Amino acid sequence: MVCIGIPTGTSVLITDRPHLLQHAQTLKPSKTITSQIHVRFLDQPGNRARLPNLCVRRDGVRVAALQTKTAWPTQSMVEKLPLEASTDVEYDAVIIGSGMGGLATAAQMVAKGAKVLVLEKYLLPGGSASHFKREGFTFDVGSSMMFGFGDEGTTNLITKCLEAVGKKMATIPDPTQVNYHLPKSSRFPEGLNVRVWREYNDFVGELSARFPHEKDGIQAFYDTCWKVFNSLNSIELKSLEEPRYLMQQFFRNPIACLTLAYYATTNTGEAARRYIKDPELLRFIDLECYIWSTVAADLTPLINSGMVFCDRHFGGINYPVGGVGLIAEHLAEGITEHGGNIVYKANVKEILMREESNGQQSTGSAGQRAYGVKLADGRVFRGKTIISNATRWDTFENMIGDDHLPQGEKLFRKRYKKAPSFFSMHIGVKADVLPPGTDCHHIILENWDKMEEPRETIFLSMPSLLDPSLAPEGHHIVHAFTPDWIDAWQGLSPEDYERKKEEVAESLCKRIEAVIPGLRGAITLKEVGTPRTHRRFLSRDDGTYGPIPSRPPFGMLSMPFNTTEISGLYCVGDSTFPGQGVNAVVFSGFGCAHRALCDLGMEPSWPAVDQVLKSSLKSIRDGS
Ligand SMILES: NC(=O)c1ccc[n+]([C@@H]2O[C@H](COP(=O)([O-])OP(=O)(O)OC[C@H]3O[C@@H](n4cnc5c(N)ncnc54)[C@H](O)[C@@H]3O)[C@@H](O)[C@H]2O)c1
Ligand SMILES: CC(C)=CCC/C(C)=C/C=C/C(C)=C/C=C/C(C)=C/C=C/C=C(C)/C=C/C=C(C)/C=C/C=C(\C)CCC=C(C)C
Structure with missing residues (x-):
């Protein structure tokens, strides 16, 4: 000890x-x-x-x-x-939140010798990618579908993030990404059923068999995604706000960079319509985007789709042995072993700022520089850089205040809105209700027109089918969730809230029985969460899943990267490019750490051209 x-x-x-x-x-x-x-x-x-x-x-x-x-x-x-953690020292970075975005930043920074402090409000690391235990079950709080866990290439970001702090996790390959159970139509009187197999040709073969007249279009659309993915997978993934790195990558791999630049402003819907005409198939592509971005293809940057639609076949979907929460725990352990500090139950209430001094130019709207944070218990921690892993709404409204809202944040609020939260059920079932060969992940949707409506698209994950250690002997986990808004759950008396939870849970379970017959009779444990639960335990404004564009974005260039208009203040996590997704926020952590290390003088950079790149990216964003 x-x-x-x-x-x-x-x-x-x-x-x-x-x-x-x-x-x-x-x-x-x-x-x-x-x-x-x-x-x-x-x-x-x-x-x-x-x-x-x-x-x-x-x-x-x-x-x-x-x-x-x-x-x-x-x-x-x-x-x-x-x-x-000491209040007497000045850290290189004070990171607010130990979600996967915050941990990825911390891991990269401690690996380069930076003095890092992570402040987490909750008792455990991981945020939305944490886990909890009940009666012998280990439940993933959020998604159980992990991208970026492969062995090869440069896009296996979770593997690389763990490696940075000397950790490696055993994983279990999932033979399918997802099994879609989709609406009945004149062409599919029994409903459309498509499996996304780990093997790319098996998936494309199955989809083409359902839509034989679109065989070439299907191939051409997914081939475009592969062009994006192969480019991403051949360059080092770091901060797109760092000119020296960008130039280096352009010299090393001009074709890959030009390909990415070419697709940087494209959205997925536009690319799909270039090759596919069948409206039902286009709706399928919308759903392919919706299940991870919570918006349809027209609002989803093609760069993101390239990553998701191809990594599932290249690196594959791999489940970490022991559960998703262990990724964060391994990272936290590695960070402290490398000299970083993580403090739990540390609720940051305020980001401290002062006027920019010593004639340094500030990009901040009011010439402000962030220099520290204040906790609810009054403790103050100082940092040369302050990095927020909380959502942009929580960061700027709650920790800085609307009086100091920079111009760029006002624009962000016009362009992006909060995605819905989720209604979720973490269920323990008797094992025999799931026949052998059942897939781990399923999507259920009965009406295409309702795809984006609350509680219509049902997501099912059963990770104990891959890793039986998550459930007691003779049992399995069924995690069912569906997008839902917090408004529907506000202003209810405690009795009405509980009653409504039960009613919604019952109606979802009934619908899930189309895929798992006999589900309701096999339940041994059921924990029901609403958007209010997400807000409370994940400290996310309205329990939101993250930002979604209010109108078609300018591809990948509309979403802010990591720097903010307040000097010394960075954002990381799903409020920054590329948005939601565990591997996505890990990428944002790689970028954030790289940019912050450059600003701290701990990584080589070209400060003289920094401002030019920053201003160009800003004007593209402002004008988009
Ligand atoms: N929101 C959801 O319902 C949900 C569900 C499943 C998966 N996900 C995925 O989770 C990932 C989100 O990752 P992320 O890293 O951006 O964020 P995150 O929400 O997972 O982590 C943010 C962390 O910051 C902490 N925090 C917030 N305010 C704080 C404060 N004032 N002081 C100290 N700590 C504070 C939270 O407790 C949390 O641990 C994404 O991949 C998303 O797709 C989200
Ligand atoms: C202009 C400039 C600056 C430049 C130009 C050129 C270049 C160089 C470019 C570059 C670029 C880059 C690098 C980019 C990158 C990108 C990336 C990495 C991306 C990523 C992404 C990812 C993602 C988006 C992911 C996502 C995922 C998710 C969300 C998931 C989820 C899941 C869930 C929810 C689950 C489901 C379930 C069921 C179905 C059941």
């Missing part, structure tokens, strides 16, 4: 019983810390089975503790461990 970051003189209770946390005040301390890093090797390594796993300060606060699982800690490991 190694206790870290406990101030000298603190009395600590070392216990292996979580329930003692509540009574820590009244119990006798078992140890007084005598040095800043207090190392307590408990007896002999042979006693490890009985090792405590919690270390509690007398005031009841759980302190940083590390119990190595594989090896007995060595003195050099202990020396590398960070001290408790």
Whole structure:
């Protein structure tokens, strides 16, 4: 057992019983810390089975503790461990939020030697990509469909992110990305059913068999996506706001960069209509976009579709053994092992700003520079850069205030609106309700015209079909979710809220029985969440899934990248390009870390041309 970051003189209770946390005040301390890093090797390594796993300060606060699982800690490991987050130092980066965007930024930055502090409001890392446990089930909070987990190329961003802090996770390949159960029509009286197989030719073959008259169009459309993907997969993926890197990539791989530049302003609907005429098939392409972007193809940049429609075949969809939440936990562990600090239950209330000094030019509307953050408990942490992983609405409205809203943010609010949140059910079922060979992910939609309406498109994920360790023996997980707005759940009495939850859950379960016959009779556990639940636990304004364009975007160039108009303040996560998606926010983390490291002088850059690129990107965005 190694206790870290406990101030000298603190009395600590070392216990292996979580329930003692509540009574820590009244119990006798078992140890007084005598040095800043207090190392307590408990007896002999042979006693490890009985090792405590919690270390509690007398005031009841759980302190940083590390119990190595594989090896007995060595003195050099202990020396590398960070001290408790200090309010006395200036960090290179203070990161607000430990969602995948924040963690990816932190991982890249600590790997380059930056001094990083991550402040997380919740008790665990991962945000929307975290997990929770109930009665032996391990439920993913959000999506169980992981892109970017392959072994090859440059687009396997989750794999690369873990590697940066010395971590690797075992994954289970999913033979299909998704099984679509779609509306009945004159051509498909039983309903259209399409599986997206891991093997590209199997998928295109199956879709072409459903729409034989569009065989060439299907091939040409997905081939265009491959052009985008192959280009992305052959260049290093870093900040698009960094001129030196862009120039380097252009010299190394001009064809790939020119291809990306060519498609940078294209949306997916436009590309699909170039090759496909059948309205039903075009609706299918809309749905192919909607299930991850929550908007139809006309509002989805082709660069993003290239990534999603091809990585599912190139790297494949791979499920991390033990659940999605472990990705964030591995990253958090790697970040602290590399000297970073993560503080949980740290609710940032304010981003502190001052007038830009020493004649440095500010890009901020009011010449402001962010220099620190203030927590709800009054603590202040200072940073040379401040990086927000919260949504843009939470960052600018709640932590800065509308008085300081930069011009660019006003424009963003005109161009982008909040996507709906989700109604979700995390269900435990008896295993025999799922016949062998059932696919992990399904989409159910009965009426094309209602695709974007609340509670119409149903998403189903059953990750225990891939990793049985997520559910108790003889059981499986059914995670069902559907887009929904918070307005429908406001202003209800507690009884009405509960009643409405039950009614909606019942009607969804009935519809899901079209795919899982007998579902309702097989349920052993059901946790129902509404947009209010998402707002509360994920700290996202209105529980939103992220920003969506209010009108067709200028391809990938409408969405802001990581810098903001306030000097020293960056955004990362799904409020920045390329938007929602775990691998998408990890990319935004790569970009954010790269740009911040350049600004800190820790990565080579060309400061003289920075401003030119920034202004050009801004004018493209403003004029788009
Ligand atoms: N929103 C959803 O319902 C939902 C569901 C499934 C998946 N997803 C996916 O999750 C990903 C989102 O990743 P992300 O990294 O952009 O964001 P995130 O929402 O996952 O993480 C943001 C983190 O910031 C923390 N935070 C917010 N305000 C804070 C404050 N004031 N002080 C301290 N911490 C604060 C939150 O607790 C959270 O951990 C996307 O991939 C999205 O597609 C979202
Ligand atoms: C102009 C300039 C600046 C430049 C020019 C040229 C160039 C160089 C360019 C470049 C570019 C780049 C690099 C780009 C990049 C991009 C990227 C990376 C992208 C990515 C993306 C991704 C994405 C979008 C993803 C997504 C995903 C998702 C969202 C998912 C989700 C899922 C879910 C929800 C689940 C479902 C379920 C069921 C079905 C059940």
